[in-house]
Amino acid sequence: MVNTDRLRQITDAVREAGSLGVGDLAALTGASEMTIRRDLETLAAQGVLERFRGGARSLLVRGEEPPFALRAQEGVEAKRRIAADVAGLIADGETVVLDSGTTCLEVARALRGRRITVLPLSLPAVNALADGPGRTALLVPGGRPRPGEGALTGPLTLASLAALRFDTAVVGCCGLTAEQGLTAYDLDDAAVKQAAIRAAQRTVAVADGAKLSRTAHAFVAPAGALHTLVTDATAPRSEIAALGAAGVAVRTV
Amino acid sequence: MVNTDRLRQITDAVREAGSLGVGDLAALTGASEMTIRRDLETLAAQGVLERFRGGARSLLVRGEEPPFALRAQEGVEAKRRIAADVAGLIADGETVVLDSGTTCLEVARALRGRRITVLPLSLPAVNALADGPGRTALLVPGGRPRPGEGALTGPLTLASLAALRFDTAVVGCCGLTAEQGLTAYDLDDAAVKQAAIRAAQRTVAVADGAKLSRTAHAFVAPAGALHTLVTDATAPRSEIAALGAAGVAVRTV
């Protein structure tokens, strides 16, 4: 794996300045220009930025989420703890639909080898569960993987969800407040989350604390639709209280 | 990757003897017992053999195909050549459904970055196409991945295929003769292949020479249903002639 810190540095710097030259980035990061070019190639493949002769310009709009590969590195500790707690909420023999996103990917890793049936809604989660020991029954939904993200969306995904029922849906989110409910950045993604919640008897939301004071563009479900929320200690107390009042069982790990 | 030669050696030895002890296998391969145990764990996860205290017994029945991980290593050269030829048969802008199997996996690699739409019917092929440059439109079918193989089968897969139409189907096979047609080892797999052929206007079969004198258990389609066959120089001439007479355009690479 390439140096993630440097990729993040480049992403931030280019977003900040709008566009930057290869030489500037080399000076900023201390790496050689060749390495910068390879990094730009990587980031361009993720849709983070666009290359032009001499440098690159950012494609990230203010308010949009950073790319998957970078998000996956942030707050790994908290995500692992959240994932472990969620795994404890799942009983053997259950059928589970598992949302896309970095936190849910950690949940997938925590569920490896468990004697359950899982339908993961993203390719990284599928891969995390695919080559494990044979006790886990794995189902793959159809869909179009979003570049970089691997999140499966579209009519095929919705059709797969419409054909199935689950005991538990584990959904991630981009924003969650008691007032605005659960929200996502991507419209297609939001539709998939809705279908997942609809197909399951119980909905467990996962969200690190930063998500709880944020609202994204696409509405998914009111807070009352969630049975349980697993979050971490950085979550604002007022929001936890409000969600509790809305009927959500909040677990702080 | 672990030493594939040793895995093959173990697989063959255990199949030959029915069951063998860890010490015997260590002596045979020259590896330590710990390594043998790790190998047995790997092979057991692939369904090749069953472990018991002190050794392992084979689960491979005569006539069944060896596990995916081992097949993928055999005749790589020929498969690459076949795959390259198939890639040449696909025009830009086409929609393609790509079967499971090791040869089709090579086709997936040969198609990376091409400006086409692909629906791969196995997880390894999905992964081979997933992180490539963004020009390839990737669709994932639903289904249950077969352990070790990653081939997607079952109702979700058939439903995905029923909802789509393609210009070209690239199908692998376990056996192919002019008389018996295209055959597969697995019934579910055969059903998927049938659906793929039905969903496509043109069917391109890929098969190394060894397949052309073999017949597997599950019938998929008569030879006449194939428009093109890409095989290698080891294919028996008589069979090539018979397939040609059945209306198949045979390409030998």
Place this chain on the structure above:
DNA sequence: TGTTTAAAACACAATCGATGTTCGATATGT
């Protein structure tokens, strides 16, 4: 055509993965 930038080829270094050894835990047989 001259200059700058990108890409390819090669060399080096750091990291990761596979293998082996040791040791404690567990199962088997008498």
Place this chain on the structure above:
DNA sequence: ACATATCGAACATCGATTGTGTTTTAAACA
């Protein structure tokens, strides 16, 4: 229940792969 054998975990080591830098060659822009 005890003795013995086997298994799995932890650690160390070796080798291979991958990332990085440098140099050279090709391509793009003025």
